[in-house]
Amino acid sequence: MFVKTDDRVQLYYQTAGDPANPALLLSNSLGTRWQMWQPQIDALTKYFYVISYDSRGHGESDKPAGPYSLTRLGQDALCVLGALGIKKAHFCGISMGGLTGLWLAVYAPERFLKIVVANTAAKIGTKEGWQSRAAAVREQGLAELATSAPQRWFTPGFIRKHAALVEQLTDTLAEQDKEGYAACCDALAEADLRADLSRIQLPLLVIAGSADPVTTVADAEAIVQACPSASLVSLKASHISNLEQPAAFNRALSQFLRA
Numbered sequence: 001m002f003v004k005t006d007d008r009v010q011l012y013y014q015t016a017g018d019p020a021n022p023a024l025l026l027s028n029s030l031g032t033r034w035q036m037w038q039p040q041i042d043a044l045t046k047y048f049y050v051i052s053y054d055s056r057g058h059g060e061s062d063k064p065a066g067p068y069s070l071t072r073l074g075q076d077a078l079c080v081l082g083a084l085g086i087k088k089a090h091f092c093g094i095s096m097g098g099l100t101g102l103w104l105a106v107y108a109p110e111r112f113l114k115i116v117v118a119n120t121a122a123k124i125g126t127k128e129g130w131q132s133r134a135a136a137v138r139e140q141g142l143a144e145l146a147t148s149a150p151q152r153w154f155t156p157g158f159i160r161k162h163a164a165l166v167e168q169l170t171d172t173l174a175e176q177d178k179e180g181y182a183a184c185c186d187a188l189a190e191a192d193l194r195a196d197l198s199r200i201q202l203p204l205l206v207i208a209g210s211a212d213p214v215t216t217v218a219d220a221e222a223i224v225q226a227c228p229s230a231s232l233v234s235l236k237a238s239h240i241s242n243l244e245q246p247a248a249f250n251r252a253l254s255q256f257l258r259a
């Protein structure tokens with residue numbers, strides 16, 4: 001199904017579970033799709049009305065030319081809830097989706113019950129790093145980046161044991177639209193919520209991966225130190241911790257949201 005945002009971009013979304021249950025909105029990382037949440041959808045639909053969507057520039061959602069912004073990505077999440085008539089929801093996002101969750105916690109707290117941000121930071125990477133990745137992708141496409149993705153996303157042991165899943169994810173990345181991906185890199189280049197974290201009052205769970213080379217445990221600790229309402233869970237995983245440690249991720253998510 002599709003929703004149209006206020007700037008007339010179509011976003012693809014899926015729902016699972018009983019709409020009478022509390023809503024849980026799931027937001028993907030850069031270069032992935034809504035399907036990355038399948039283990040969480042399977043585990044949590046008995047308690048929540050689970051909504052997952054392809055972020056702008058990804059999957060079946062529209063890919064308008066960039067640059068995008070973190071504000072736009074946050075407003076997109078609000079548009080999905082608005083189109084479904086949901087006044088308040090839980091939110092869980094990972095990496096770029098986690099940074100979107102921090103934006104929502106700062107700028108739209110009245111629309112949320114609790115927020116979970118996984119494998120993220122108030123500022124991910126460096127402006128120059130994202131600018132050069134955006135330029136390389138616009139010029140050369142995503143094939144090269146897809147080859148190096150497993151090392152950024154998973155531990156070596158997980159890559160060895162779960163080759164089929166890793167291949168499926170890297171195929172998805174290689175098939176993404178290069179302008180949509182690069183436009184999200186533009187958003188990440190400018191996004192910096194470090195000065196805003198102390199304004200967050202919503203219950204916030206920060207999930208880190210102890211072997212995450214992209215958004216480190218130190219990044220997660222910095223969020224928790226700045227937000228009085230935040231708590232931290234660290235999993236034995238790399239960057240895409242919801243797929244590397246699905247049972248532990250689901251336990252942390254479910255315990256926090258259902259408490």
Ligand SMILES: O=C(O)CC1=CCC(=O)O1
Nearest residue numbers: 029030095096097152214
């Ligand atoms: O570099 C990657 O692929 C990992 C990543 C950074 C931001 C995000 O959403 O994913």
